[in-house]
Amino acid sequence: xxxYLEFEKPIADLEGQILELKKxxxxxxxxxxxxxxxxxxxxxxxxxxxxAYRKLTPWQKAMVARHPDRPHCIDYVDALFTEFTPLAGxxxxxxxxxxMAGFARYHGQPVAVIGQEKGNDTKSRLKHNFGxxxxxxxxKAVRIMELADRFGLPVITLVDTAGxxxxxxxxxxxxxxAIARSTEKCLNLRVPLVSVIIxxxxxxxxxxxxxxxxxxxxxxxxxxxxxxxxGASILWRDAARAKDVATAMKITAQDLLELKxxxxxxxxxxxxxxxxxxxVMAETDRHLTKAMAALDGRDGDTLRRQRREKFLAIGRxx
Amino acid sequence: xxxxxNYVRPRLNSMLGRRETPENLWIxxxxxxxxxxxxDVEENQWVIPVxxxxxxxxxxxxxxxxxxxxxxxxxxNPEVAQDPLRFRDQKKYSDRLRENRLKTGLEDSIxxxxxxxEGMEIVTTxxxxxxxxxxxxxxxxxxxxxxxxxxxxxxCPMVLFAASGGARMQEGILxxxxxxxxTVAVEMLKEAGLPYIVVLTxxxxxxxxxxxxxxxxxxxxxxxxxxxxxxxxxxxxxxxxKLPEGFQRSEYLLDHGMVDMVVPRTELRAxxxxxxxxxxxxxxxxxxxxxxxxxxxxxxxxxxVPVADPEDAAVTTGAVETEILEPAxxxxxxxxxxx
Numbered sequence: 001x002x003x004y005l006e007f008e009k010p011i012a013d014l015e016g017q018i019l020e021l022k023k024x025x026x027x028x029x030x031x032x033x034x035x036x037x038x039x040x041x042x043x044x045x046x047x048x049x050x051x052a053y054r055k056l057t058p059w060q061k062a063m064v065a066r067h068p069d070r071p072h073c074i075d076y077v078d079a080l081f082t083e084f085t086p087l088a089g090x091x092x093x094x095x096x097x098x099x100m101a102g103f104a105r106y107h108g109q110p111v112a113v114i115g116q117e118k119g120n121d122t123k124s125r126l127k128h129n130f131g132x133x134x135x136x137x138x139x140k141a142v143r144i145m146e147l148a149d150r151f152g153l154p155v156i157t158l159v160d161t162a163g164x165x166x167x168x169x170x171x172x173x174x175x176x177x178a179i180a181r182s183t184e185k186c187l188n189l190r191v192p193l194v195s196v197i198i199x200x201x202x203x204x205x206x207x208x209x210x211x212x213x214x215x216x217x218x219x220x221x222x223x224x225x226x227x228x229x230x231g232a233s234i235l236w237r238d239a240a241r242a243k244d245v246a247t248a249m250k251i252t253a254q255d256l257l258e259l260k261x262x263x264x265x266x267x268x269x270x271x272x273x274x275x276x277x278x279x280v281m282a283e284t285d286r287h288l289t290k291a292m293a294a295l296d297g298r299d300g301d302t303l304r305r306q307r308r309e310k311f312l313a314i315g316r317x318x
Numbered sequence: 319x320x321x322x323x324n325y326v327r328p329r330l331n332s333m334l335g336r337r338e339t340p341e342n343l344w345i346x347x348x349x350x351x352x353x354x355x356x357x358d359v360e361e362n363q364w365v366i367p368v369x370x371x372x373x374x375x376x377x378x379x380x381x382x383x384x385x386x387x388x389x390x391x392x393x394x395n396p397e398v399a400q401d402p403l404r405f406r407d408q409k410k411y412s413d414r415l416r417e418n419r420l421k422t423g424l425e426d427s428i429x430x431x432x433x434x435x436e437g438m439e440i441v442t443t444x445x446x447x448x449x450x451x452x453x454x455x456x457x458x459x460x461x462x463x464x465x466x467x468x469x470x471x472x473x474c475p476m477v478l479f480a481a482s483g484g485a486r487m488q489e490g491i492l493x494x495x496x497x498x499x500x501t502v503a504v505e506m507l508k509e510a511g512l513p514y515i516v517v518l519t520x521x522x523x524x525x526x527x528x529x530x531x532x533x534x535x536x537x538x539x540x541x542x543x544x545x546x547x548x549x550x551x552x553x554x555x556x557x558x559x560k561l562p563e564g565f566q567r568s569e570y571l572l573d574h575g576m577v578d579m580v581v582p583r584t585e586l587r588a589x590x591x592x593x594x595x596x597x598x599x600x601x602x603x604x605x606x607x608x609x610x611x612x613x614x615x616x617x618x619x620x621x622x623v624p625v626a627d628p629e630d631a632a633v634t635t636g637a638v639e640t641e642i643l644e645p646a647x648x649x650x651x652x653x654x655x656x657x
Contacts, residue, residue: 164528164547164548165556166547166548166549166552166553166556166557167553167556167557168553168557168559168561168562168565170547170548171546171547171548171553171565171566172570172574173574174532174574174575174576175528175546175547175548176523176527176528176531176532176546176547177527177532177576179528179529179547180497180501180527180528180529180530180531180532180533181532181533183497183498183501183528183529184501184504184505184533186498187498187501187502187505188505203485203494203525204494204497204524204525204528204529204547207494207495207497207498208528211498211501223491224490224491224494225485225487225489225490225491225493225494225525226485226487230552231487234487235407235408235487235488236407236408241407244407245407248403248405248406248407248490249403249405249487249490249491250403250490250491251490251491255491256491259402259491259492261491261492261495308502308505311495311498311499311502312463312499312502314492314495314499315398315399315402315456315459315492315495315499318399318402318492
């Protein structure tokens with residue numbers, strides 16, 4: 001059973017019925033009729049799913065991007081990398097579990113991996129602070145990027161955050177400065193840097209690790225200057241206008257590809273990444289391999305210059 | 319009364335070609351409630367004379383006070399696409415832009431200028447808060463990049479006055495992209511070996527503080543300015559706690575090690591000039607330099623002047639200002655090594 005989103009209600013009803021019938025079949029009563037009925041309902045629910053996902057609105061995509069069952073950073077690290085060795089701490093203040101970072105191998109090649117992890121149950125969500133990093137998280141990211149730069153390891157970042165954490169301590173310890181330094185470090189790397197927006201790309205908290213040579217984005221992920229809800233409460237003084245703001249702000253992968261802010265879209269299985277995790281991993285792997293191969297063999301200065309030129313070019317030909 | 323203030327007075331003024339007298343001759347100090355004469359505040363760079371409360375100041379007024387003799391040249395801002403997302407909230411963004419341009423006489427929230435600060439050429443980039451809260455969109459981003467490029471071309475220091483609520487939401491993701499874009503410009507300046515001083519003024523928050531405004535070589539904050547990443551209301555709603563006294567104010571940031579100093583607006587010129595002279599290894603201020611130049615002429619070239627230790631000389635010229643005011647002929651405290 002999945003958690004269903006509001007717009008998935010018809011699908012939830014049908015899949016609920018299917019599940020009940022299957023239980024009935026298992027108990028052995030009227031098996032013949034049930035099998036036919038199940039097939040009929042499965043066809044209908046598939047059609048409903050196709051219909052719902054054929055043209056998701058930006059707001060619905062935001063819901064899918066935040067789906068509680070959606071694969072998170074930790075799932076990507078498990079599926080795509082071997083020998084992942086997490087490293088902890090910013091050497092100044094604390095370890096921030098919102099940011100996972102360490103070394104690993106990608107198809108045998110040594111790399112550094114940095115990503116935001118939201119957690120998937122109450123306990124782990126609290127541990128990872130719902131994927132909202134504090135300054136220590138960004139300073140840890142800087143530390144790992146520095147190491148990667150020194151040892152010539154490509155960096156892969158997995159972006160999934162509602163934004164940097166807004167808290168007293170985070171402000172006191174320089175949240176803004178930590179984000180700025182992390183973006184600065186991304187821009188100065190002389191090794192390949194590839195980012196994948198896997199769920200939510202929340203504002204400065206995302207750009208801090210997404211200022212990359214190549215930026216990939218999942219089909220139903222969102223990437224935005226402010227959350228649609230916060231945007232609505234500022235622009236409309238009404239959080240209920242989030243749907244409109246989501247549309248107006250251009251937060252979907254499709255919009256961002258058109259604006260040339262991302263380089264490619266990683267397609268998701270029907271009904272979102274959580275409905276077929278192995279399929280989304282395979283597709284991410286395919287894109288990531290391609291992106292890494294395209295950057296392979298370029299010298300440090302070229303990589304850095306291209307990354308900078310890429311960002312300077314954004315918006316200049318609109 | 320309304321008829322007089324709203325209709326008659328403007329008509330009279332326009333007929334006489336006279337600058338409109340400020341609507342409020344008196345300003346109430348937001349801190350103390352004291353009533354202060356408008357002209358006194360304006361003359362004092364919008365700092366309330368007694369309380370020292372710093373009010374907002376328009377970008378051009380700031381530049382007038384900053385540069386020698388109030389003389390500066392504005393640098394034309396690059397053209398950018400207008401309203402690429404065709405954004406509309408309660409109002410069309412394009413209408414908002416038009417209104418703000420009319421209201422402020424500015425193209426967008428950034429002005430770049432060049433001019434002299436105590437004789438040194440300096441490029442400045444200034445946010446004008448009155449233009450959509452000084453917000454950072456494509457126009458501002460491109461203008462900031464142009465400012466840094468100008469400093470690099472002229473091989474001169476860069477001073478940036480930040481006053482901004484952050485990224486401009488009406489430009490969506492394109493405004494977020496100004497964070498890395500402006501950071502590229504900061505990096506280019508740093509690689510050119512030129513100093514970058516940021517003056518954080520009220521307020522500096524959001525995407526602006528999370529990029530170029532927090533990447534200065536030196537961070538100077540004006541007293542009482544709100545400086546931070548997240549807004550106080552957002553933080554309060556998230557943590558459901560009352561925020562500490564003075565939270566996110568300049569003095570609080572100083573205590574927490576996020577800025578180098580808190581300097582009143584009226585002392586910014588002198589402070590920045592002093593710092594930049596040191597960073598660019600310049601001689602002591604102009605008045606002294608004149609005296610020394612005379613000494614140099616009398617004693618010949620710098621090389622022939624007996625200088626014990628160039629490092630000592632540098633210390634002396636930098637630190638002891640008043641002593642050298644008198645042209646001491648016999649023992650010229652020599653200019654620091656040329657740079």
